Amino acid sequence: MAYSQSVGNTRYSFPTLKSLLAKASPPRAGDRLAGVAAATAEENVAAKLALADVPLSGILAEPLIPYEDDAVTRLIIDSHDARAFEQISSMTVGEFREFLLSHDTDAKVLTGLAQAITPEMAAAVCKLMRNQDLILAARKCHVTTAFRNTIGLPGTMAVRLQPNHPTDDVAGIVASIADGLMYGCGDAVIGINPATDQPARIEELLRLLDNFIQRYATPTQGCVLCHVSTTLDLMAAGIPVDLVFQSIGGTEATNRSFGSTLDMLREASDAAQSLKRGTIGQNVMYFETGQGSALSADAHFGIDQQTCEARAYAVARAFDPLLVNSVVGFIGPEYLYDGKEILRAALEDHFCGKLMGLPMGIDVCYTNHAEADQDDMDVVLAALAASGVTYIMGVPGADDVMLGYQSTSFHDAMFVREAFGLGRAPEFEKWLAEMRITDPSGRLLPPAGGHRLIEDAIPVGAP
Amino acid sequence: MTGAPRDPWARLGTWTPARIALGRAGASLPTHEVLSFALAHARARDAVHACLDLAALASDLKLLGLTSVEASSMARDRVTYLRRPDLGRQLDHASQDRLTVHRGDGCDLVVLIGDGLSATAVAANAVPLMSALLPLLRKLELKLGAVVIAQNARVALGDAVGVSLGARLVAVLIGERPGLSAADSLSVYLTYAPRAGRTDAERNCISNIRADGLTPEAAAINLSWLISAAMEMKLTGVILKDRSVAVRATSEHLAGQGK
Numbered sequence: 001m002a003y004s005q006s007v008g009n010t011r012y013s014f015p016t017l018k019s020l021l022a023k024a025s026p027p028r029a030g031d032r033l034a035g036v037a038a039a040t041a042e043e044n045v046a047a048k049l050a051l052a053d054v055p056l057s058g059i060l061a062e063p064l065i066p067y068e069d070d071a072v073t074r075l076i077i078d079s080h081d082a083r084a085f086e087q088i089s090s091m092t093v094g095e096f097r098e099f100l101l102s103h104d105t106d107a108k109v110l111t112g113l114a115q116a117i118t119p120e121m122a123a124a125v126c127k128l129m130r131n132q133d134l135i136l137a138a139r140k141c142h143v144t145t146a147f148r149n150t151i152g153l154p155g156t157m158a159v160r161l162q163p164n165h166p167t168d169d170v171a172g173i174v175a176s177i178a179d180g181l182m183y184g185c186g187d188a189v190i191g192i193n194p195a196t197d198q199p200a201r202i203e204e205l206l207r208l209l210d211n212f213i214q215r216y217a218t219p220t221q222g223c224v225l226c227h228v229s230t231t232l233d234l235m236a237a238g239i240p241v242d243l244v245f246q247s248i249g250g251t252e253a254t255n256r257s258f259g260s261t262l263d264m265l266r267e268a269s270d271a272a273q274s275l276k277r278g279t280i281g282q283n284v285m286y287f288e289t290g291q292g293s294a295l296s297a298d299a300h301f302g303i304d305q306q307t308c309e310a311r312a313y314a315v316a317r318a319f320d321p322l323l324v325n326s327v328v329g330f331i332g333p334e335y336l337y338d339g340k341e342i343l344r345a346a347l348e349d350h351f352c353g354k355l356m357g358l359p360m361g362i363d364v365c366y367t368n369h370a371e372a373d374q375d376d377m378d379v380v381l382a383a384l385a386a387s388g389v390t391y392i393m394g395v396p397g398a399d400d401v402m403l404g405y406q407s408t409s410f411h412d413a414m415f416v417r418e419a420f421g422l423g424r425a426p427e428f429e430k431w432l433a434e435m436r437i438t439d440p441s442g443r444l445l446p447p448a449g450g451h452r453l454i455e456d457a458i459p460v461g462a463p
Numbered sequence: 464m465t466g467a468p469r470d471p472w473a474r475l476g477t478w479t480p481a482r483i484a485l486g487r488a489g490a491s492l493p494t495h496e497v498l499s500f501a502l503a504h505a506r507a508r509d510a511v512h513a514c515l516d517l518a519a520l521a522s523d524l525k526l527l528g529l530t531s532v533e534a535s536s537m538a539r540d541r542v543t544y545l546r547r548p549d550l551g552r553q554l555d556h557a558s559q560d561r562l563t564v565h566r567g568d569g570c571d572l573v574v575l576i577g578d579g580l581s582a583t584a585v586a587a588n589a590v591p592l593m594s595a596l597l598p599l600l601r602k603l604e605l606k607l608g609a610v611v612i613a614q615n616a617r618v619a620l621g622d623a624v625g626v627s628l629g630a631r632l633v634a635v636l637i638g639e640r641p642g643l644s645a646a647d648s649l650s651v652y653l654t655y656a657p658r659a660g661r662t663d664a665e666r667n668c669i670s671n672i673r674a675d676g677l678t679p680e681a682a683a684i685n686l687s688w689l690i691s692a693a694m695e696m697k698l699t700g701v702i703l704k705d706r707s708v709a710v711r712a713t714s715e716h717l718a719g720q721g722k
Contacts, residue, residue: 029546165479172479179475179483333545368507368641369545369580374500397482397500404642406504409482414490447486449471457475 001062005050012046017062020054021120022304023047024127026344030292030305030335037304052094052128059093059120060085064311065301071252071262076314081115088113093124100125100137100355107142114141114317114357119250119310122352126306131383134347139388141354145322146281147242149187149219149425151390152359157422158391159413160323160361161186164402168195170208171459176396177212178457182447183410184438185394187428188323188361189243189286191223195402202226203239210240216435216453219427221278221322223286228260228268235271242277243286243322244268250289250311253299262315269319280427283322288363289313290327291345292335305335306345310352317357323391324353325361328380330405332367339376342366346380350387361391365407374398374406378415381408385416392416414444467493480644500643507641510583512541520576520612523590527597531610532565534558534575534624538615551617554627562611562627569629570608572600572690574636577616581638581646588649588672588679589636595683603691618652618666625657632693633657634686639670648673651682653689655699665700667693 003014014020022036024047031037038044060080065073091099099105126134144152151158163176173192180186190213192205202224209222221242224231228246235241246265247258255261265285272284294300294308303311309326316324326349329342336342346362353360364380366372381392398409416422423429423442432438435453439445470484482500486493492500521531537553538544544551554562576589593610600607608628613620618635625633632655639648649672654661667689672682693699 033547033549163481165481169478172481175475175478176481176483179470179472179481182470182472334548337546368504368643368646369511373504395481396479397485397496399482399500399503399643401480401642401644404640406643409492411485411487411490411492414487418490444487447470447472451472454472454475457472459478462477 003050005046007046018064024051025304028341029337084116119314123307123310134351135387138351138354143359145283145359147221147278149427158188159185159394160188161190162395178453187425188391244272245286248315249293250308254294257297285319285321286323287316292331313356324358327363329366333370338371359390385420503643506646510581510641510646513582515578515582534613536615544615552619554623565609571605572632573608573630575611575621575624576636577613579637580640584638584647584649587647591679595680599687622657655693
């Protein structure tokens, strides 16, 4: 359906909902690269004005990709909670923004609505919200998940310990794991990005994580972030797998470019569930997403990158994941050019994920060809902590020596805990105190030599 | 200054280049670590924005007995280059005309040296690599076209260059995205039958070429093996597995893997 808006003497027309959403999106490199962005600043605001008057029921009625052509669209429509939607069906997008910000709309209301909110509704209202709106609305959403600990409780923020090594060297990975745990990180997951996808190497890393977690009875979970097909084969071979990882996108074609389908994800989720390795919960999936992946795979169908990203969350929530994070600044400046665009995208992704009921974390990160630095990341991190982000990454010194980008560090996690008074997953917090890593208040004890984790991390036979 | 000490487990750094055991000032990093990170990032940023000195490169190549031709992509400046990868993959019209003059009857191999994301890497490693490669190429008895040197180049610019010069094979020497530990890594992408629309899966890549990584001399051995195999098999890409002893060549990305 066509939309239009008059501003002064100019009448702006938007032939489809897709083009209206794209032109209403806050400016970013990827939408300009795709040729879908507003041509002028005024057109951008005109699109927002028009979008504010679109009813949510109208968004539901106009799929961005035809139902027959795209499995993600079918998933969105088939899983929509029509009953819960009745509460908001008469609202326009502009009214929906005010509803989300209203004091009467609390965590309980938002939890009840999550399955009624399609990605396109989340994306649409997101485009009308300022950064501070995204923070306030997101922090009202509470999403709790569990495997060997409880993630997402109010007043907590978890950290994924990311101990990558350029050649997957076991001693090197263990050194980073020990360092991270000594800094109180690792409650979200100990998650290794492998340098290769060779099954034998993945198996070695999975066994390493399993042994490590068992040895210290650490209430956390391990994951090697390889392709879902590799994890499926390894599970079939009886290799210990806690969480199944996969990168996902917001269109069927994007997922195909990742070599994955909804059926494969279902099969892997079922297989991991059947292993029953979670002690207090059975959320077994870990997904990564990121604005720009659909455009990068030439699979965006003219949909703006933020809306594509929200559609990936519809894929994620179909599998009740333990963890979902957008890798917000990883993809490069042709999609998110500078610190301002990365900040905006981080808040959007966190908000849309939470609104749709996901345990949303963010990899607060950048590459060296983006116009961004550590100061920009400090602002993104603080804004996300204020938003109630479920988890962040913990990379030694913020420098990922395998993937070649900068993420957040163990020190950054300490900064957030100090500045915002946030704790860890309670089971993990208790373990850290028992291991004499933290004091009863959760603050790190002064670093001492001879800790068991450190002594054990030195390879056998090393001088 | 003395400052906060490293953590007592600094010894674990023996087994990883990761920044571990950094120590702390309260919840924060010691001053030395803040500044050491800032220096590494500054070098990487300078490498991204450095301008490739085409004249110096041309004169060094001449000393090796190589004729070079300058070219530009459609990306006019660094900002455009970073925002518009599509423009960095296309030759501008003047360059196309200039290359056509050099086409002749075509050739077996064209080398494109482009700045990519690190002109620093090209300045440091392109000439040593070419110097080590030339004797190996002579043994293969290939018809070598003019060396093209280009600013604001992406890997796929090689496809346009290869077409303009009628080359069976194009080797693109290009600066990698700088990391914090190394801002001067060069990569080579080899593509058989270059043409518009080739994907990364149809290329072979040798990466991390620098003095402290894969040395230009070792990379040259690797590359000449790949060139010879590509000419024989009439293809490049994931099907062509590098079996040379020197080092591995990998295709860039494993689909769907983390990050």
